[in-house]
Amino acid sequence: MTALAVTDLTVLRGECPVVDQVSLSLRAGEITGLIGPNGAGKTTLLRAILGLQPHSGTSSLASLPARQRARTVAWMPQNREIAWPVAVETLVMLGRVPHLAGGAKPSAEDRAATARALADMALNGFETRAATDLSGGEQARVLIARVLAQETPIILADEPIAGLDPAFQIATMQIFRCLADQGKTILAALHDLGLAARHCTRLLLLDKGRLVADGPPRDVLTPENLHSVFGIAAHVMETEHGLIFQPLEITR
Amino acid sequence: MNLSRLLGILSAIVAALFCASLLIGPAGFGIGDSISALVRGDGEAVTLVMREIRLPRALLAVMVGVSLGLSGAALQGFLRNPLAEPGLIGVTSSAALGAVIALQTGFAASFALALPVSALIGALVSVLLLLLLAGPRGGSLTLILAGIAISALAGAFLSLVLNLSPNPFAVSEIVFWMLGSLSDRSFDHVLIALPVMALGWALLASLGRGLDALTLGQDAAASMGIHLGRLRLRMVVGVAASVGAATAVAGAIGFVGLVVPHILRPFVGARPGALLPASALGGAAMVLAADIAVRLILPDRDLKLGVLMAIIGAPLFLHLIYKTRRQMT
Numbered sequence: 001m002t003a004l005a006v007t008d009l010t011v012l013r014g015e016c017p018v019v020d021q022v023s024l025s026l027r028a029g030e031i032t033g034l035i036g037p038n039g040a041g042k043t044t045l046l047r048a049i050l051g052l053q054p055h056s057g058t059s060s061l062a063s064l065p066a067r068q069r070a071r072t073v074a075w076m077p078q079n080r081e082i083a084w085p086v087a088v089e090t091l092v093m094l095g096r097v098p099h100l101a102g103g104a105k106p107s108a109e110d111r112a113a114t115a116r117a118l119a120d121m122a123l124n125g126f127e128t129r130a131a132t133d134l135s136g137g138e139q140a141r142v143l144i145a146r147v148l149a150q151e152t153p154i155i156l157a158d159e160p161i162a163g164l165d166p167a168f169q170i171a172t173m174q175i176f177r178c179l180a181d182q183g184k185t186i187l188a189a190l191h192d193l194g195l196a197a198r199h200c201t202r203l204l205l206l207d208k209g210r211l212v213a214d215g216p217p218r219d220v221l222t223p224e225n226l227h228s229v230f231g232i233a234a235h236v237m238e239t240e241h242g243l244i245f246q247p248l249e250i251t252r
Numbered sequence: 253m254n255l256s257r258l259l260g261i262l263s264a265i266v267a268a269l270f271c272a273s274l275l276i277g278p279a280g281f282g283i284g285d286s287i288s289a290l291v292r293g294d295g296e297a298v299t300l301v302m303r304e305i306r307l308p309r310a311l312l313a314v315m316v317g318v319s320l321g322l323s324g325a326a327l328q329g330f331l332r333n334p335l336a337e338p339g340l341i342g343v344t345s346s347a348a349l350g351a352v353i354a355l356q357t358g359f360a361a362s363f364a365l366a367l368p369v370s371a372l373i374g375a376l377v378s379v380l381l382l383l384l385l386a387g388p389r390g391g392s393l394t395l396i397l398a399g400i401a402i403s404a405l406a407g408a409f410l411s412l413v414l415n416l417s418p419n420p421f422a423v424s425e426i427v428f429w430m431l432g433s434l435s436d437r438s439f440d441h442v443l444i445a446l447p448v449m450a451l452g453w454a455l456l457a458s459l460g461r462g463l464d465a466l467t468l469g470q471d472a473a474a475s476m477g478i479h480l481g482r483l484r485l486r487m488v489v490g491v492a493a494s495v496g497a498a499t500a501v502a503g504a505i506g507f508v509g510l511v512v513p514h515i516l517r518p519f520v521g522a523r524p525g526a527l528l529p530a531s532a533l534g535g536a537a538m539v540l541a542a543d544i545a546v547r548l549i550l551p552d553r554d555l556k557l558g559v560l561m562a563i564i565g566a567p568l569f570l571h572l573i574y575k576t577r578r579q580m581t
Contacts, residue, residue, distance in 0.1 A: 047471070050475055052471060052474055052475065066474075066477045066478075066479055067477040069475075069477065070475065070476045070477030071477075073475070074475070075471070075472060075475035076472075077468075077469060077471040077472050077475075079469060079471075081332075081467075081468060081469030081472070082467065082468070083332035083466065083467045083468075083469070083524075084332070084467050084517070084522040084523070084524060085522045086467060086521060086522045086523055087521055090521060090523060091467065091468075094464060094465055094467065094468060094476070095476075097461060097464070097465050097476045097477070097478075098476050098477045100461070130522070143468070146468065146472075150476070
């Protein structure tokens, strides 16, 4: 089942296309990694898919009314902003905003979703602490928990695991895996190609705004693509633990 | 602390200060006399003082305080900056400019409410200019820049008016008006300010959920279904209406919108939405208290409310900064 369809999505900055005629469709149950070098247009593409960025072309999410979109897709931006020292639980509860009728108090269902998200990110015991007092990695987990609490069929995340320790990087990818197995759709911009290779079912490779490869990790992380897009050579090996990816050297 | 309990305590403080404001004044009536005169309307002079002088004064203190506290909390929440205050978007100085032009040209003397009406027009013009300058998208940076530009321009015109004023009496009248005061106000001031302020309060009170979502930044809030452009429009018009009307009837009163949200933030768990009603009540309490204080400290010298507020507010704010600094290290 198609969860998300994008056709000919283009974002211009002045004359210059930052995202150039990208078309893709994501099915329910997929966990897709969006990869590409710095400045390839990953963030811009994700924001345009959400309708947060002026664009041409169509995106099935951008065309939804704001409130319905907020119940369809949860978005985790790259800048991890927490403006006020609010309690962790209050912050995660913000994920329930799209589900609340105007002025309504959180229901038992909202509280349960918040509690599940806190447990998923191992934040029990943190509930009443001020989110701004936590470490960077802990804040990232709180913000991921907010996204999980939104309980949407689609999750778009911009570098969700940057700054996490290895255990929480793996844990987060496993939670995404688990959500995908429940029929949700995950699209995450990732810089760690090793984690992307190992945990994603599909990779989208973006270069200078264009989608240059789309498929299972082993078909995307080819020596040619790695050389032409990232300028690196890497050791890629299929093992009993899945695909192992280790960058080796710069090729240009 | 639970929010309804906090609001209950603040309401009780406001009610107590409101009564104190009604009962304290140079005429020195007994408490019993004052209240019976207010309610029943016997005893001519007492009734006149209570109904025509003290009651509108106390009501205006509440209205001005609510406007400033609520606006400060809304602006800080929207800009995600604890240093924002209602004057930042240029409404206060523009309203003051409108009033000063009315005083200078003599228009203020042409009918009873000419002064507040001119101030409201000044506020309205500044808001239209602000919205035009800040552009259609919901960004906060352009809003701040546009606000600073408008403040600076209004301040420059204010100075120009003073500079070119041929009449020293007009200058002193203007300067005294700008210091901010609630003395010698009538029910007409209440009636002209209340509808405009009520519109502003209603707009600002509706911002709670959007401001809460903005805790996570503009992008995350937009993705959660918050329409940032509309949120900003409601915020700007709400602040302009309430602060414009407050400045129109009371002159420029600073620090309330800055300090009150700052003091109350820890009591609401820093939630910007919950801070709105708390700051509204806190602002009312602060302005009532200060307006009582100006009558007690120098009863014969007409100490201006805005002056006292700055004298109390600035050290209080410095203390808050000091406390914040200690927490951060």
